[in-house]
Amino acid sequence: MSAIEPQPESSELTTLRTSSLTSVVEKEIERMILGGTLKPGERLNEFQLANRFGMSRGPLREAMRSLNARGFVEVVRNRGVFVRQIPVEEALEIYDLRSAVFGLAGRLLADRLTDEMLVDLKSYLVRMDQLAEEQDFEAYYPLNLEFHAYLVTATGSKTLKREYQSFVDRLHLCRARTLVQANGLAVSNHEHREMVDALASGNVSRAHEAFFRHVQRAKLRFVSTLRDADIRRD
Template sequence: MYHREPKVEMNDLTVLRTSSLTGVIERELEHLILTGELKPGERLNEIQLSTRFGTSRGPLREATRSLQAKGLVESIRNRGVFVRSVSPTEALEIYDVRAAIFGLAGRLLADLVNDQMLAKLNAFLDQMDEIAASKNFDDYYPVNLAFHDYLVTSTGNNTLVKEYKGFVNKLHLARARGLVQAGGLSVSNREHREMVDALASGNRERAQEAFFRHVERSKIRFRSTLGSAESRL
């Protein structure tokens, strides 16, 4: 007997196209926010963004709703949608929780580490050492993010990955160029080497402590850039 394939209605195709377009716009907006092109507190201009992306406002609004769920934007009644600002107090709290999650990542990785992973991690370290010598924040920062992302995703724990990335995204809104201002590029990468050495040892407790301590030190570097804002914490 001949079986007909299920017919896809035009409205179904429209939903698929809209959903795909919304995802693309969401990723583009997230990139603009995390790279600082759209700054904390800045209002998202629907007309300008619709023109930029060549789309109607519907998919754009869907995308901003998703970004609001991620904590990157906030909707203010009768005013519009704004890039979210993270206060110093909230950022310091996020560092504390991030340290605990990142420490757990180190503990999990100590049981999973292999020669291939160590080779890739050491390649990251060598690249960051070279960049740190020139004190080039713009080149260092994306490699630093990729290094941490590789560590976290290598745990294979999707819940951990999701929570960790959510906290990191929020910190993007708060910390700007703290590594450079605190003279911390080379210092930060020395801590990265401590983490990789701890993983290579296969010792869970040592790895967990090295990962936790790295975020704690990052928190100290961030706090040192707050200046007068710190006195208000």
């Protein structure tokens, strides 16, 4: 009886393997950035990372592209990939601008809220409460972004949505570190619940204040992570 010849791996299976590997590497590099192993402004050496993870450069480059799109790294032409950094003063200014725009979103949405929207928002809260209790940052963070995007989109203002997103894109790393290092998951979702309660009340001023205050509190948590980092360096 002749031996069965091994069959070449299908293109679909190859794609699945590559996709899974890319996802694993992306999460590990994200963990290294959030944990401080990779510092803001540090160049990511593709050769060293490929050796570290025992992988080819193809999936690694895919992971880098995804991290760039999510705001964790930036690609500098003819220089390479660097951990994204933003001056503290600029970050604080963006937090203030974001709080103003987000406060306006609360005011506008309070006049547009429907029963269906309220059901959707409460569903977000339940899911994020569970993830916060489990301390599952990897699942919480994208759902948190989705929740905020839902709120802003529901205002019906395309201009507000565009401007708000520009601030979000520049603050990704600050927000992610704040949630991780300041134990902010449960605290953040408590504030989300205050926002939804304010919307449900139909009180426009209350909704504006709740949305504005949420971002200002996030700014304070960001400042606290900077102080903690200074203490650790001392």
